[in-house]
Amino acid sequence: MTIFTKRGFRRRSPLLAVTLAALLPLAACSGGDTTTGQKSGSKTFGSLPAQSGTPKDGGAMDIAQQPGAGPFYMLPIVPGAFNSTYVTYQFQRLMYRPLYWFPEGASHKVNEALSMAALPEFSDGNKTVTIKMREGYKWSDGNPVEADDVVFFIDLVKAALKKSPSNWADYTPGQFPDSIAGAKATSKSTVTLKLKEAYNPEWFTANQLTSVIPLPADQWSRASADGPILDHSSPKNAKAIYTYLDKASRDPASFAKNPLWKTVDGPYRLSSFDVTTNFYSMAANEAYGGPQKPHIKTLNFRPFTSETAKFNQLLSGKLTMGTVDQNNVGQVAALKAAGYHVYGAPRLGFSFIMLNFKDTTGNVDKLYAQHYIRQALQQLINQPGYIASKGMYNGAAVESYGTAPATSPYVSGNVATAPYPYDPAAARKLLEDHGWKVVPNGATTCQRPGTGPSQCGAGIPQGQTLKFNLFFRSEPQLHSAVSTAFASEARKLGVTVSVTPKTFSFLIQNYNVPAAPSKAGEWAMSTWGGFGTKPYPTMSGVFDTKGSGNVGAYSDPKTDELIRDSVHGGDRKAVQAEIEHLRTDLPVLWLPNAHIIWAWKDTLSGPADAFANLPSNVLTPEYWYLK
Amino acid sequence: MTESTTDKTGAPTARDDREARLPDTMSGWRLTARAFMENRLAVTGLGIIVFFVLFCFAGPHLYTTDQVTVDPVSSLLAPGGAHPLGTDPQGFDVLGRIMRGGQASLQIGLFAALIATGIGTLYGTVAGLAGGVVDGFMMRVVDTLLSIPFLFIVLIVATRFSSTVLSLSLILGAFSWLAPARLVRAEVLSLRSRGFVAAATVMGATKARIIARHLIPNALGVVIVNITFQVADAIIAVALLGFLGFGLNYPDVEWGTQLSQGVSYLLGGSWWLIYPVGGCLVLVVMAFNFVGDALRDSIDVRLRRR
Numbered sequence: 001m002t003i004f005t006k007r008g009f010r011r012r013s014p015l016l017a018v019t020l021a022a023l024l025p026l027a028a029c030s031g032g033d034t035t036t037g038q039k040s041g042s043k044t045f046g047s048l049p050a051q052s053g054t055p056k057d058g059g060a061m062d063i064a065q066q067p068g069a070g071p072f073y074m075l076p077i078v079p080g081a082f083n084s085t086y087v088t089y090q091f092q093r094l095m096y097r098p099l100y101w102f103p104e105g106a107s108h109k110v111n112e113a114l115s116m117a118a119l120p121e122f123s124d125g126n127k128t129v130t131i132k133m134r135e136g137y138k139w140s141d142g143n144p145v146e147a148d149d150v151v152f153f154i155d156l157v158k159a160a161l162k163k164s165p166s167n168w169a170d171y172t173p174g175q176f177p178d179s180i181a182g183a184k185a186t187s188k189s190t191v192t193l194k195l196k197e198a199y200n201p202e203w204f205t206a207n208q209l210t211s212v213i214p215l216p217a218d219q220w221s222r223a224s225a226d227g228p229i230l231d232h233s234s235p236k237n238a239k240a241i242y243t244y245l246d247k248a249s250r251d252p253a254s255f256a257k258n259p260l261w262k263t264v265d266g267p268y269r270l271s272s273f274d275v276t277t278n279f280y281s282m283a284a285n286e287a288y289g290g291p292q293k294p295h296i297k298t299l300n301f302r303p304f305t306s307e308t309a310k311f312n313q314l315l316s317g318k319l320t321m322g323t324v325d326q327n328n329v330g331q332v333a334a335l336k337a338a339g340y341h342v343y344g345a346p347r348l349g350f351s352f353i354m355l356n357f358k359d360t361t362g363n364v365d366k367l368y369a370q371h372y373i374r375q376a377l378q379q380l381i382n383q384p385g386y387i388a389s390k391g392m393y394n395g396a397a398v399e400s401y402g403t404a405p406a407t408s409p410y411v412s413g414n415v416a417t418a419p420y421p422y423d424p425a426a427a428r429k430l431l432e433d434h435g436w437k438v439v440p441n442g443a444t445t446c447q448r449p450g451t452g453p454s455q456c457g458a459g460i461p462q463g464q465t466l467k468f469n470l471f472f473r474s475e476p477q478l479h480s481a482v483s484t485a486f487a488s489e490a491r492k493l494g495v496t497v498s499v500t501p502k503t504f505s506f507l508i509q510n511y512n513v514p515a516a517p518s519k520a521g522e523w524a525m526s527t528w529g530g531f532g533t534k535p536y537p538t539m540s541g542v543f544d545t546k547g548s549g550n551v552g553a554y555s556d557p558k559t560d561e562l563i564r565d566s567v568h569g570g571d572r573k574a575v576q577a578e579i580e581h582l583r584t585d586l587p588v589l590w591l592p593n594a595h596i597i598w599a600w601k602d603t604l605s606g607p608a609d610a611f612a613n614l615p616s617n618v619l620t621p622e623y624w625y626l627k
Numbered sequence: 628m629t630e631s632t633t634d635k636t637g638a639p640t641a642r643d644d645r646e647a648r649l650p651d652t653m654s655g656w657r658l659t660a661r662a663f664m665e666n667r668l669a670v671t672g673l674g675i676i677v678f679f680v681l682f683c684f685a686g687p688h689l690y691t692t693d694q695v696t697v698d699p700v701s702s703l704l705a706p707g708g709a710h711p712l713g714t715d716p717q718g719f720d721v722l723g724r725i726m727r728g729g730q731a732s733l734q735i736g737l738f739a740a741l742i743a744t745g746i747g748t749l750y751g752t753v754a755g756l757a758g759g760v761v762d763g764f765m766m767r768v769v770d771t772l773l774s775i776p777f778l779f780i781v782l783i784v785a786t787r788f789s790s791t792v793l794s795l796s797l798i799l800g801a802f803s804w805l806a807p808a809r810l811v812r813a814e815v816l817s818l819r820s821r822g823f824v825a826a827a828t829v830m831g832a833t834k835a836r837i838i839a840r841h842l843i844p845n846a847l848g849v850v851i852v853n854i855t856f857q858v859a860d861a862i863i864a865v866a867l868l869g870f871l872g873f874g875l876n877y878p879d880v881e882w883g884t885q886l887s888q889g890v891s892y893l894l895g896g897s898w899w900l901i902y903p904v905g906g907c908l909v910l911v912v913m914a915f916n917f918v919g920d921a922l923r924d925s926i927d928v929r930l931r932r933r
Contacts, residue, residue: 306890306891308890308891308893308894311894312894327891327894328894330894330896331894331895334894382699385699385700388699388700389699389700389702389718390702390703390716390895391699391703391715391716391717391718391892392702392716441695474872477716477891477892480888481702481717484697484877485717487697487877487878488695488696488697488877489697491878492696498789498876499876499877500789500790500876501876
């Protein structure tokens with residue numbers, strides 16, 4: 001799982017006011033086109049252009065970063081507090097390739113062509129995994145990427161987790177690397193993993209081995225910059241190595257200078273990183289040994305403080321590529337006229353309002369423990385209305401009520417069907433049937449405490465109110481609009497939802513329960529975008545009780561059991577049962593799955609698959625070229 | 628500038644003896660009022676302020692809109708019959724929203740100005756009267772605080788605490804008292820060497836009494852002028868906070884948050900989210916500055932009738 005996803009005022013005041021209020025509207029000169037030609041709730045936003053032009057090497061392109069989501073961690077063993085697709089997919093993956101790559105264009109599956117090893121062979125009743133590295137991949141210093149680099153990664157992850165389970169965002173206790181009884185490089189190109197128990201090969205490959213990232217053991221197995229190369233198989237050495245690398249990873253000022261990070265096996269390497277602005281650039285790695293050497297020599301990742309600033313730069317033609325948020329969907333025609341291709345699709349994941357089941361403030365945990373309360377809250381979310389609203393999704397989203405996108409080959413098709421459709425009257429009845437006195441625009445209170453079917457529920461005292469705070473991501477504006485609409489509907493039922501904006505980085509660094517348990521009492525709900533999911537759509541690690549990515553600390557025995565079946569069984573129906581259960585059990589409140597829309601200049605081209613993966617926030621720039 | 632008219636310590640009375648001997652001569656305050664009313668920009672500014680106070684606080688009783696219930700279906704409607712200034716992304720009527728936002732902006736501006744001026748006046752008076760090392764230390768504290776970017780501090784505090792009218796007023800007020808402190812201190816430095824202060828001291832008046840009965844009343848002109856500028860500054864500051872995403876949250880709103888939200892939809896052609904509220908902000912800030920300038924000219928006898 002990856003998170004996306006005063007003085008001196010006196011005389012200047014009028015000038016400041018004029019600047020603030022009058023100069024900004026000048027940007028509106030670009031016109032007021034509001035036609036998108038987009039059918040509300042379409043599966044994709046536009047279509048992919050065909051590859052054109054003759055591939056040629058050279059040139060530079062400017063890519064927009066997401067506002068407030070700069071990458072601040074280098075080692076590809078990312079702690080939860082730094083974890084997002086902007087760090088893993090869009091930053092680290094360009095330098096450090098995973099053992100198994102996904103997706104394959106728009107398909108939610110392992111991409112064999114871009115993987116560094118052939119698909120693994122399972123034997124011994126699915127308890128032995130043999131991985132054969134492909135030839136050709138090499139580190140930028142010329143050394144080949146070998147089996148020992150895979151084992152090095154596993155040793156480092158073990159050392160990281162021994163220090164703290166929050167040191168690796170992909171960790172779920174009992175799973176990788178706990179599940180590994182032994183990892184051995186049986187030859188320079190073969191890794192053999194002995195598993196403690198049998199696992200579903202499809203899940204193990206798609207969801208566990210895709211997290212494995214070979215690291216340069218010959219260069220990084222040291223505990224200090226000028227220290228000797230250590231034997232990383234020793235836990236003591238591995239701990240020292242991890243401590244050294246982790247410290248270096250938290251110092252963005254040295255990212256581009258530290259010799260450590262100059263050794264890469266991806267198509268690009270970091271060439272500059274400005275900690276003041278978060279601007280960074282990457283240069284093509286001439287030694288890259290993947291199937292496609294990079295055409296474009298330099299990638300410049302430009303930071304922005306707002307979606308509007310970013311979109312202005314797109315419109316002015318100063319960016320080669322960037323995302324388009326829902327607020328600017330009405331301006332897509334202007335963007336196309338400015339020479340851009342525009343394409344979007346729902347991400348391979350899901351969107352939500354996260355519920356914090358560990359928030360004891362005001363008995364929030366007791367309230368969330370009641371399914372009928374979660375159901376009532378879900379019935380206040382008008383997904384079709386939100387999608388159609390010009391102030392919200394503007395048609396660029398699809399209804400979504402589950403953990404897997406409708407395009408996943410594993411879903412039964414129900415994910416687009418609301419288990420609890422928008423129905424405030426039904427929500428009110430549900431509360432009243434459980435002993436609540438509903439006071440519209442006031443304070444709804446529990447009148448019948450107790451655990452009976454018509455009572456409020458365990459731990460909920462008489463007079464208990466329904467009060468929650470909701471932190472939403474400050475950019476793009478969509479999150480504000482959705483949060484406010486939800487709070488407004490809740491208010492009509494006497495449910496107080498206090499909304500507050502926070503930056504994306506602040507949200508994931510401070511309000512991720514597994515990573516920051518001390519702050520579990522500070523938030524009841526949050527929304528920042530959603531989760532990108534691995535190809536096999538089990539929520540292992542996300543919604544199982546011990547999952548390291550279980551941000552809201554949701555815990556349900558049946559879910560744990562179904563996830564266990566998905567992980568250990570070989571039957572695809574197991575994961576379908578898990579998806580269906582989560583859809584109705586509401587570990588989160590489901591929100592529409594927004595189209596992730598990208599725009600790129602028509603002077604940029606490449607194979608369609610190299611652009612089809614953009615909505616997953618995955619970049620494969622080695623395939624792009626400037627015409 | 629007038630001085631207090633009674634003094635139980637027996638210090639010289641505030642009323643100038645010459646004024647007492649010339650009953651036909653206008654009092655200082657009347658002269659100030661006359662000078663103020665002769666300034667057209669000041670009268671215009673005062674009129675604008677009165678208009679906006681009525682617009683924001685009485686307007687919602689005459690033009691009733693629902694500023695609480697979000698209506699996604701009616702979002703971003705262009706100005707028209709039902710909504711003279713259109714609707715915003717949440718479907719709120721923009722004209723009603725400006726009234727509601729104006730209430731908060733004006734309240735915060737006034738509260739913050741009063742807090743800043745209150746703290747600054749007391750601080751400046753104590754420093755000016757104490758003099759010597761104490762004055763030097765207190766002013767170095769002010770200098771140090773002035774060297775810290777105001778917005779930087781306010782943003783850090785605003786990030787940690789939820790934004791309400793009271794909290795924003797307190798935050799802005801607590802970080803805006805430095806300028807009034809310097810102004811009042813300078814005024815007190817000139818006042819403390821005046822005869823009536825020396826007389827009060829000789830008569831046994833305590834420092835607290837001298838501050839309360841002689842210095843602050845006599846520095847009131849500077850203080851009043853400063854309040855008007857502080858209101859304007861606070862309105863701008865809260866607009867900046869709102870614009871940066873640290874303003875009031877639903878169901879409350881202020882003009883900065885409205886502007887911030889409007890900018891996100893600007894490229895879609897929703898001009899009505901920006902120009903009306905932006906115009907209101909400019910007018911109100913400008914009006915307070917006009918009034919402040921005129922008050923300063925009117926109160927200072929050296930500037931009067933220039």
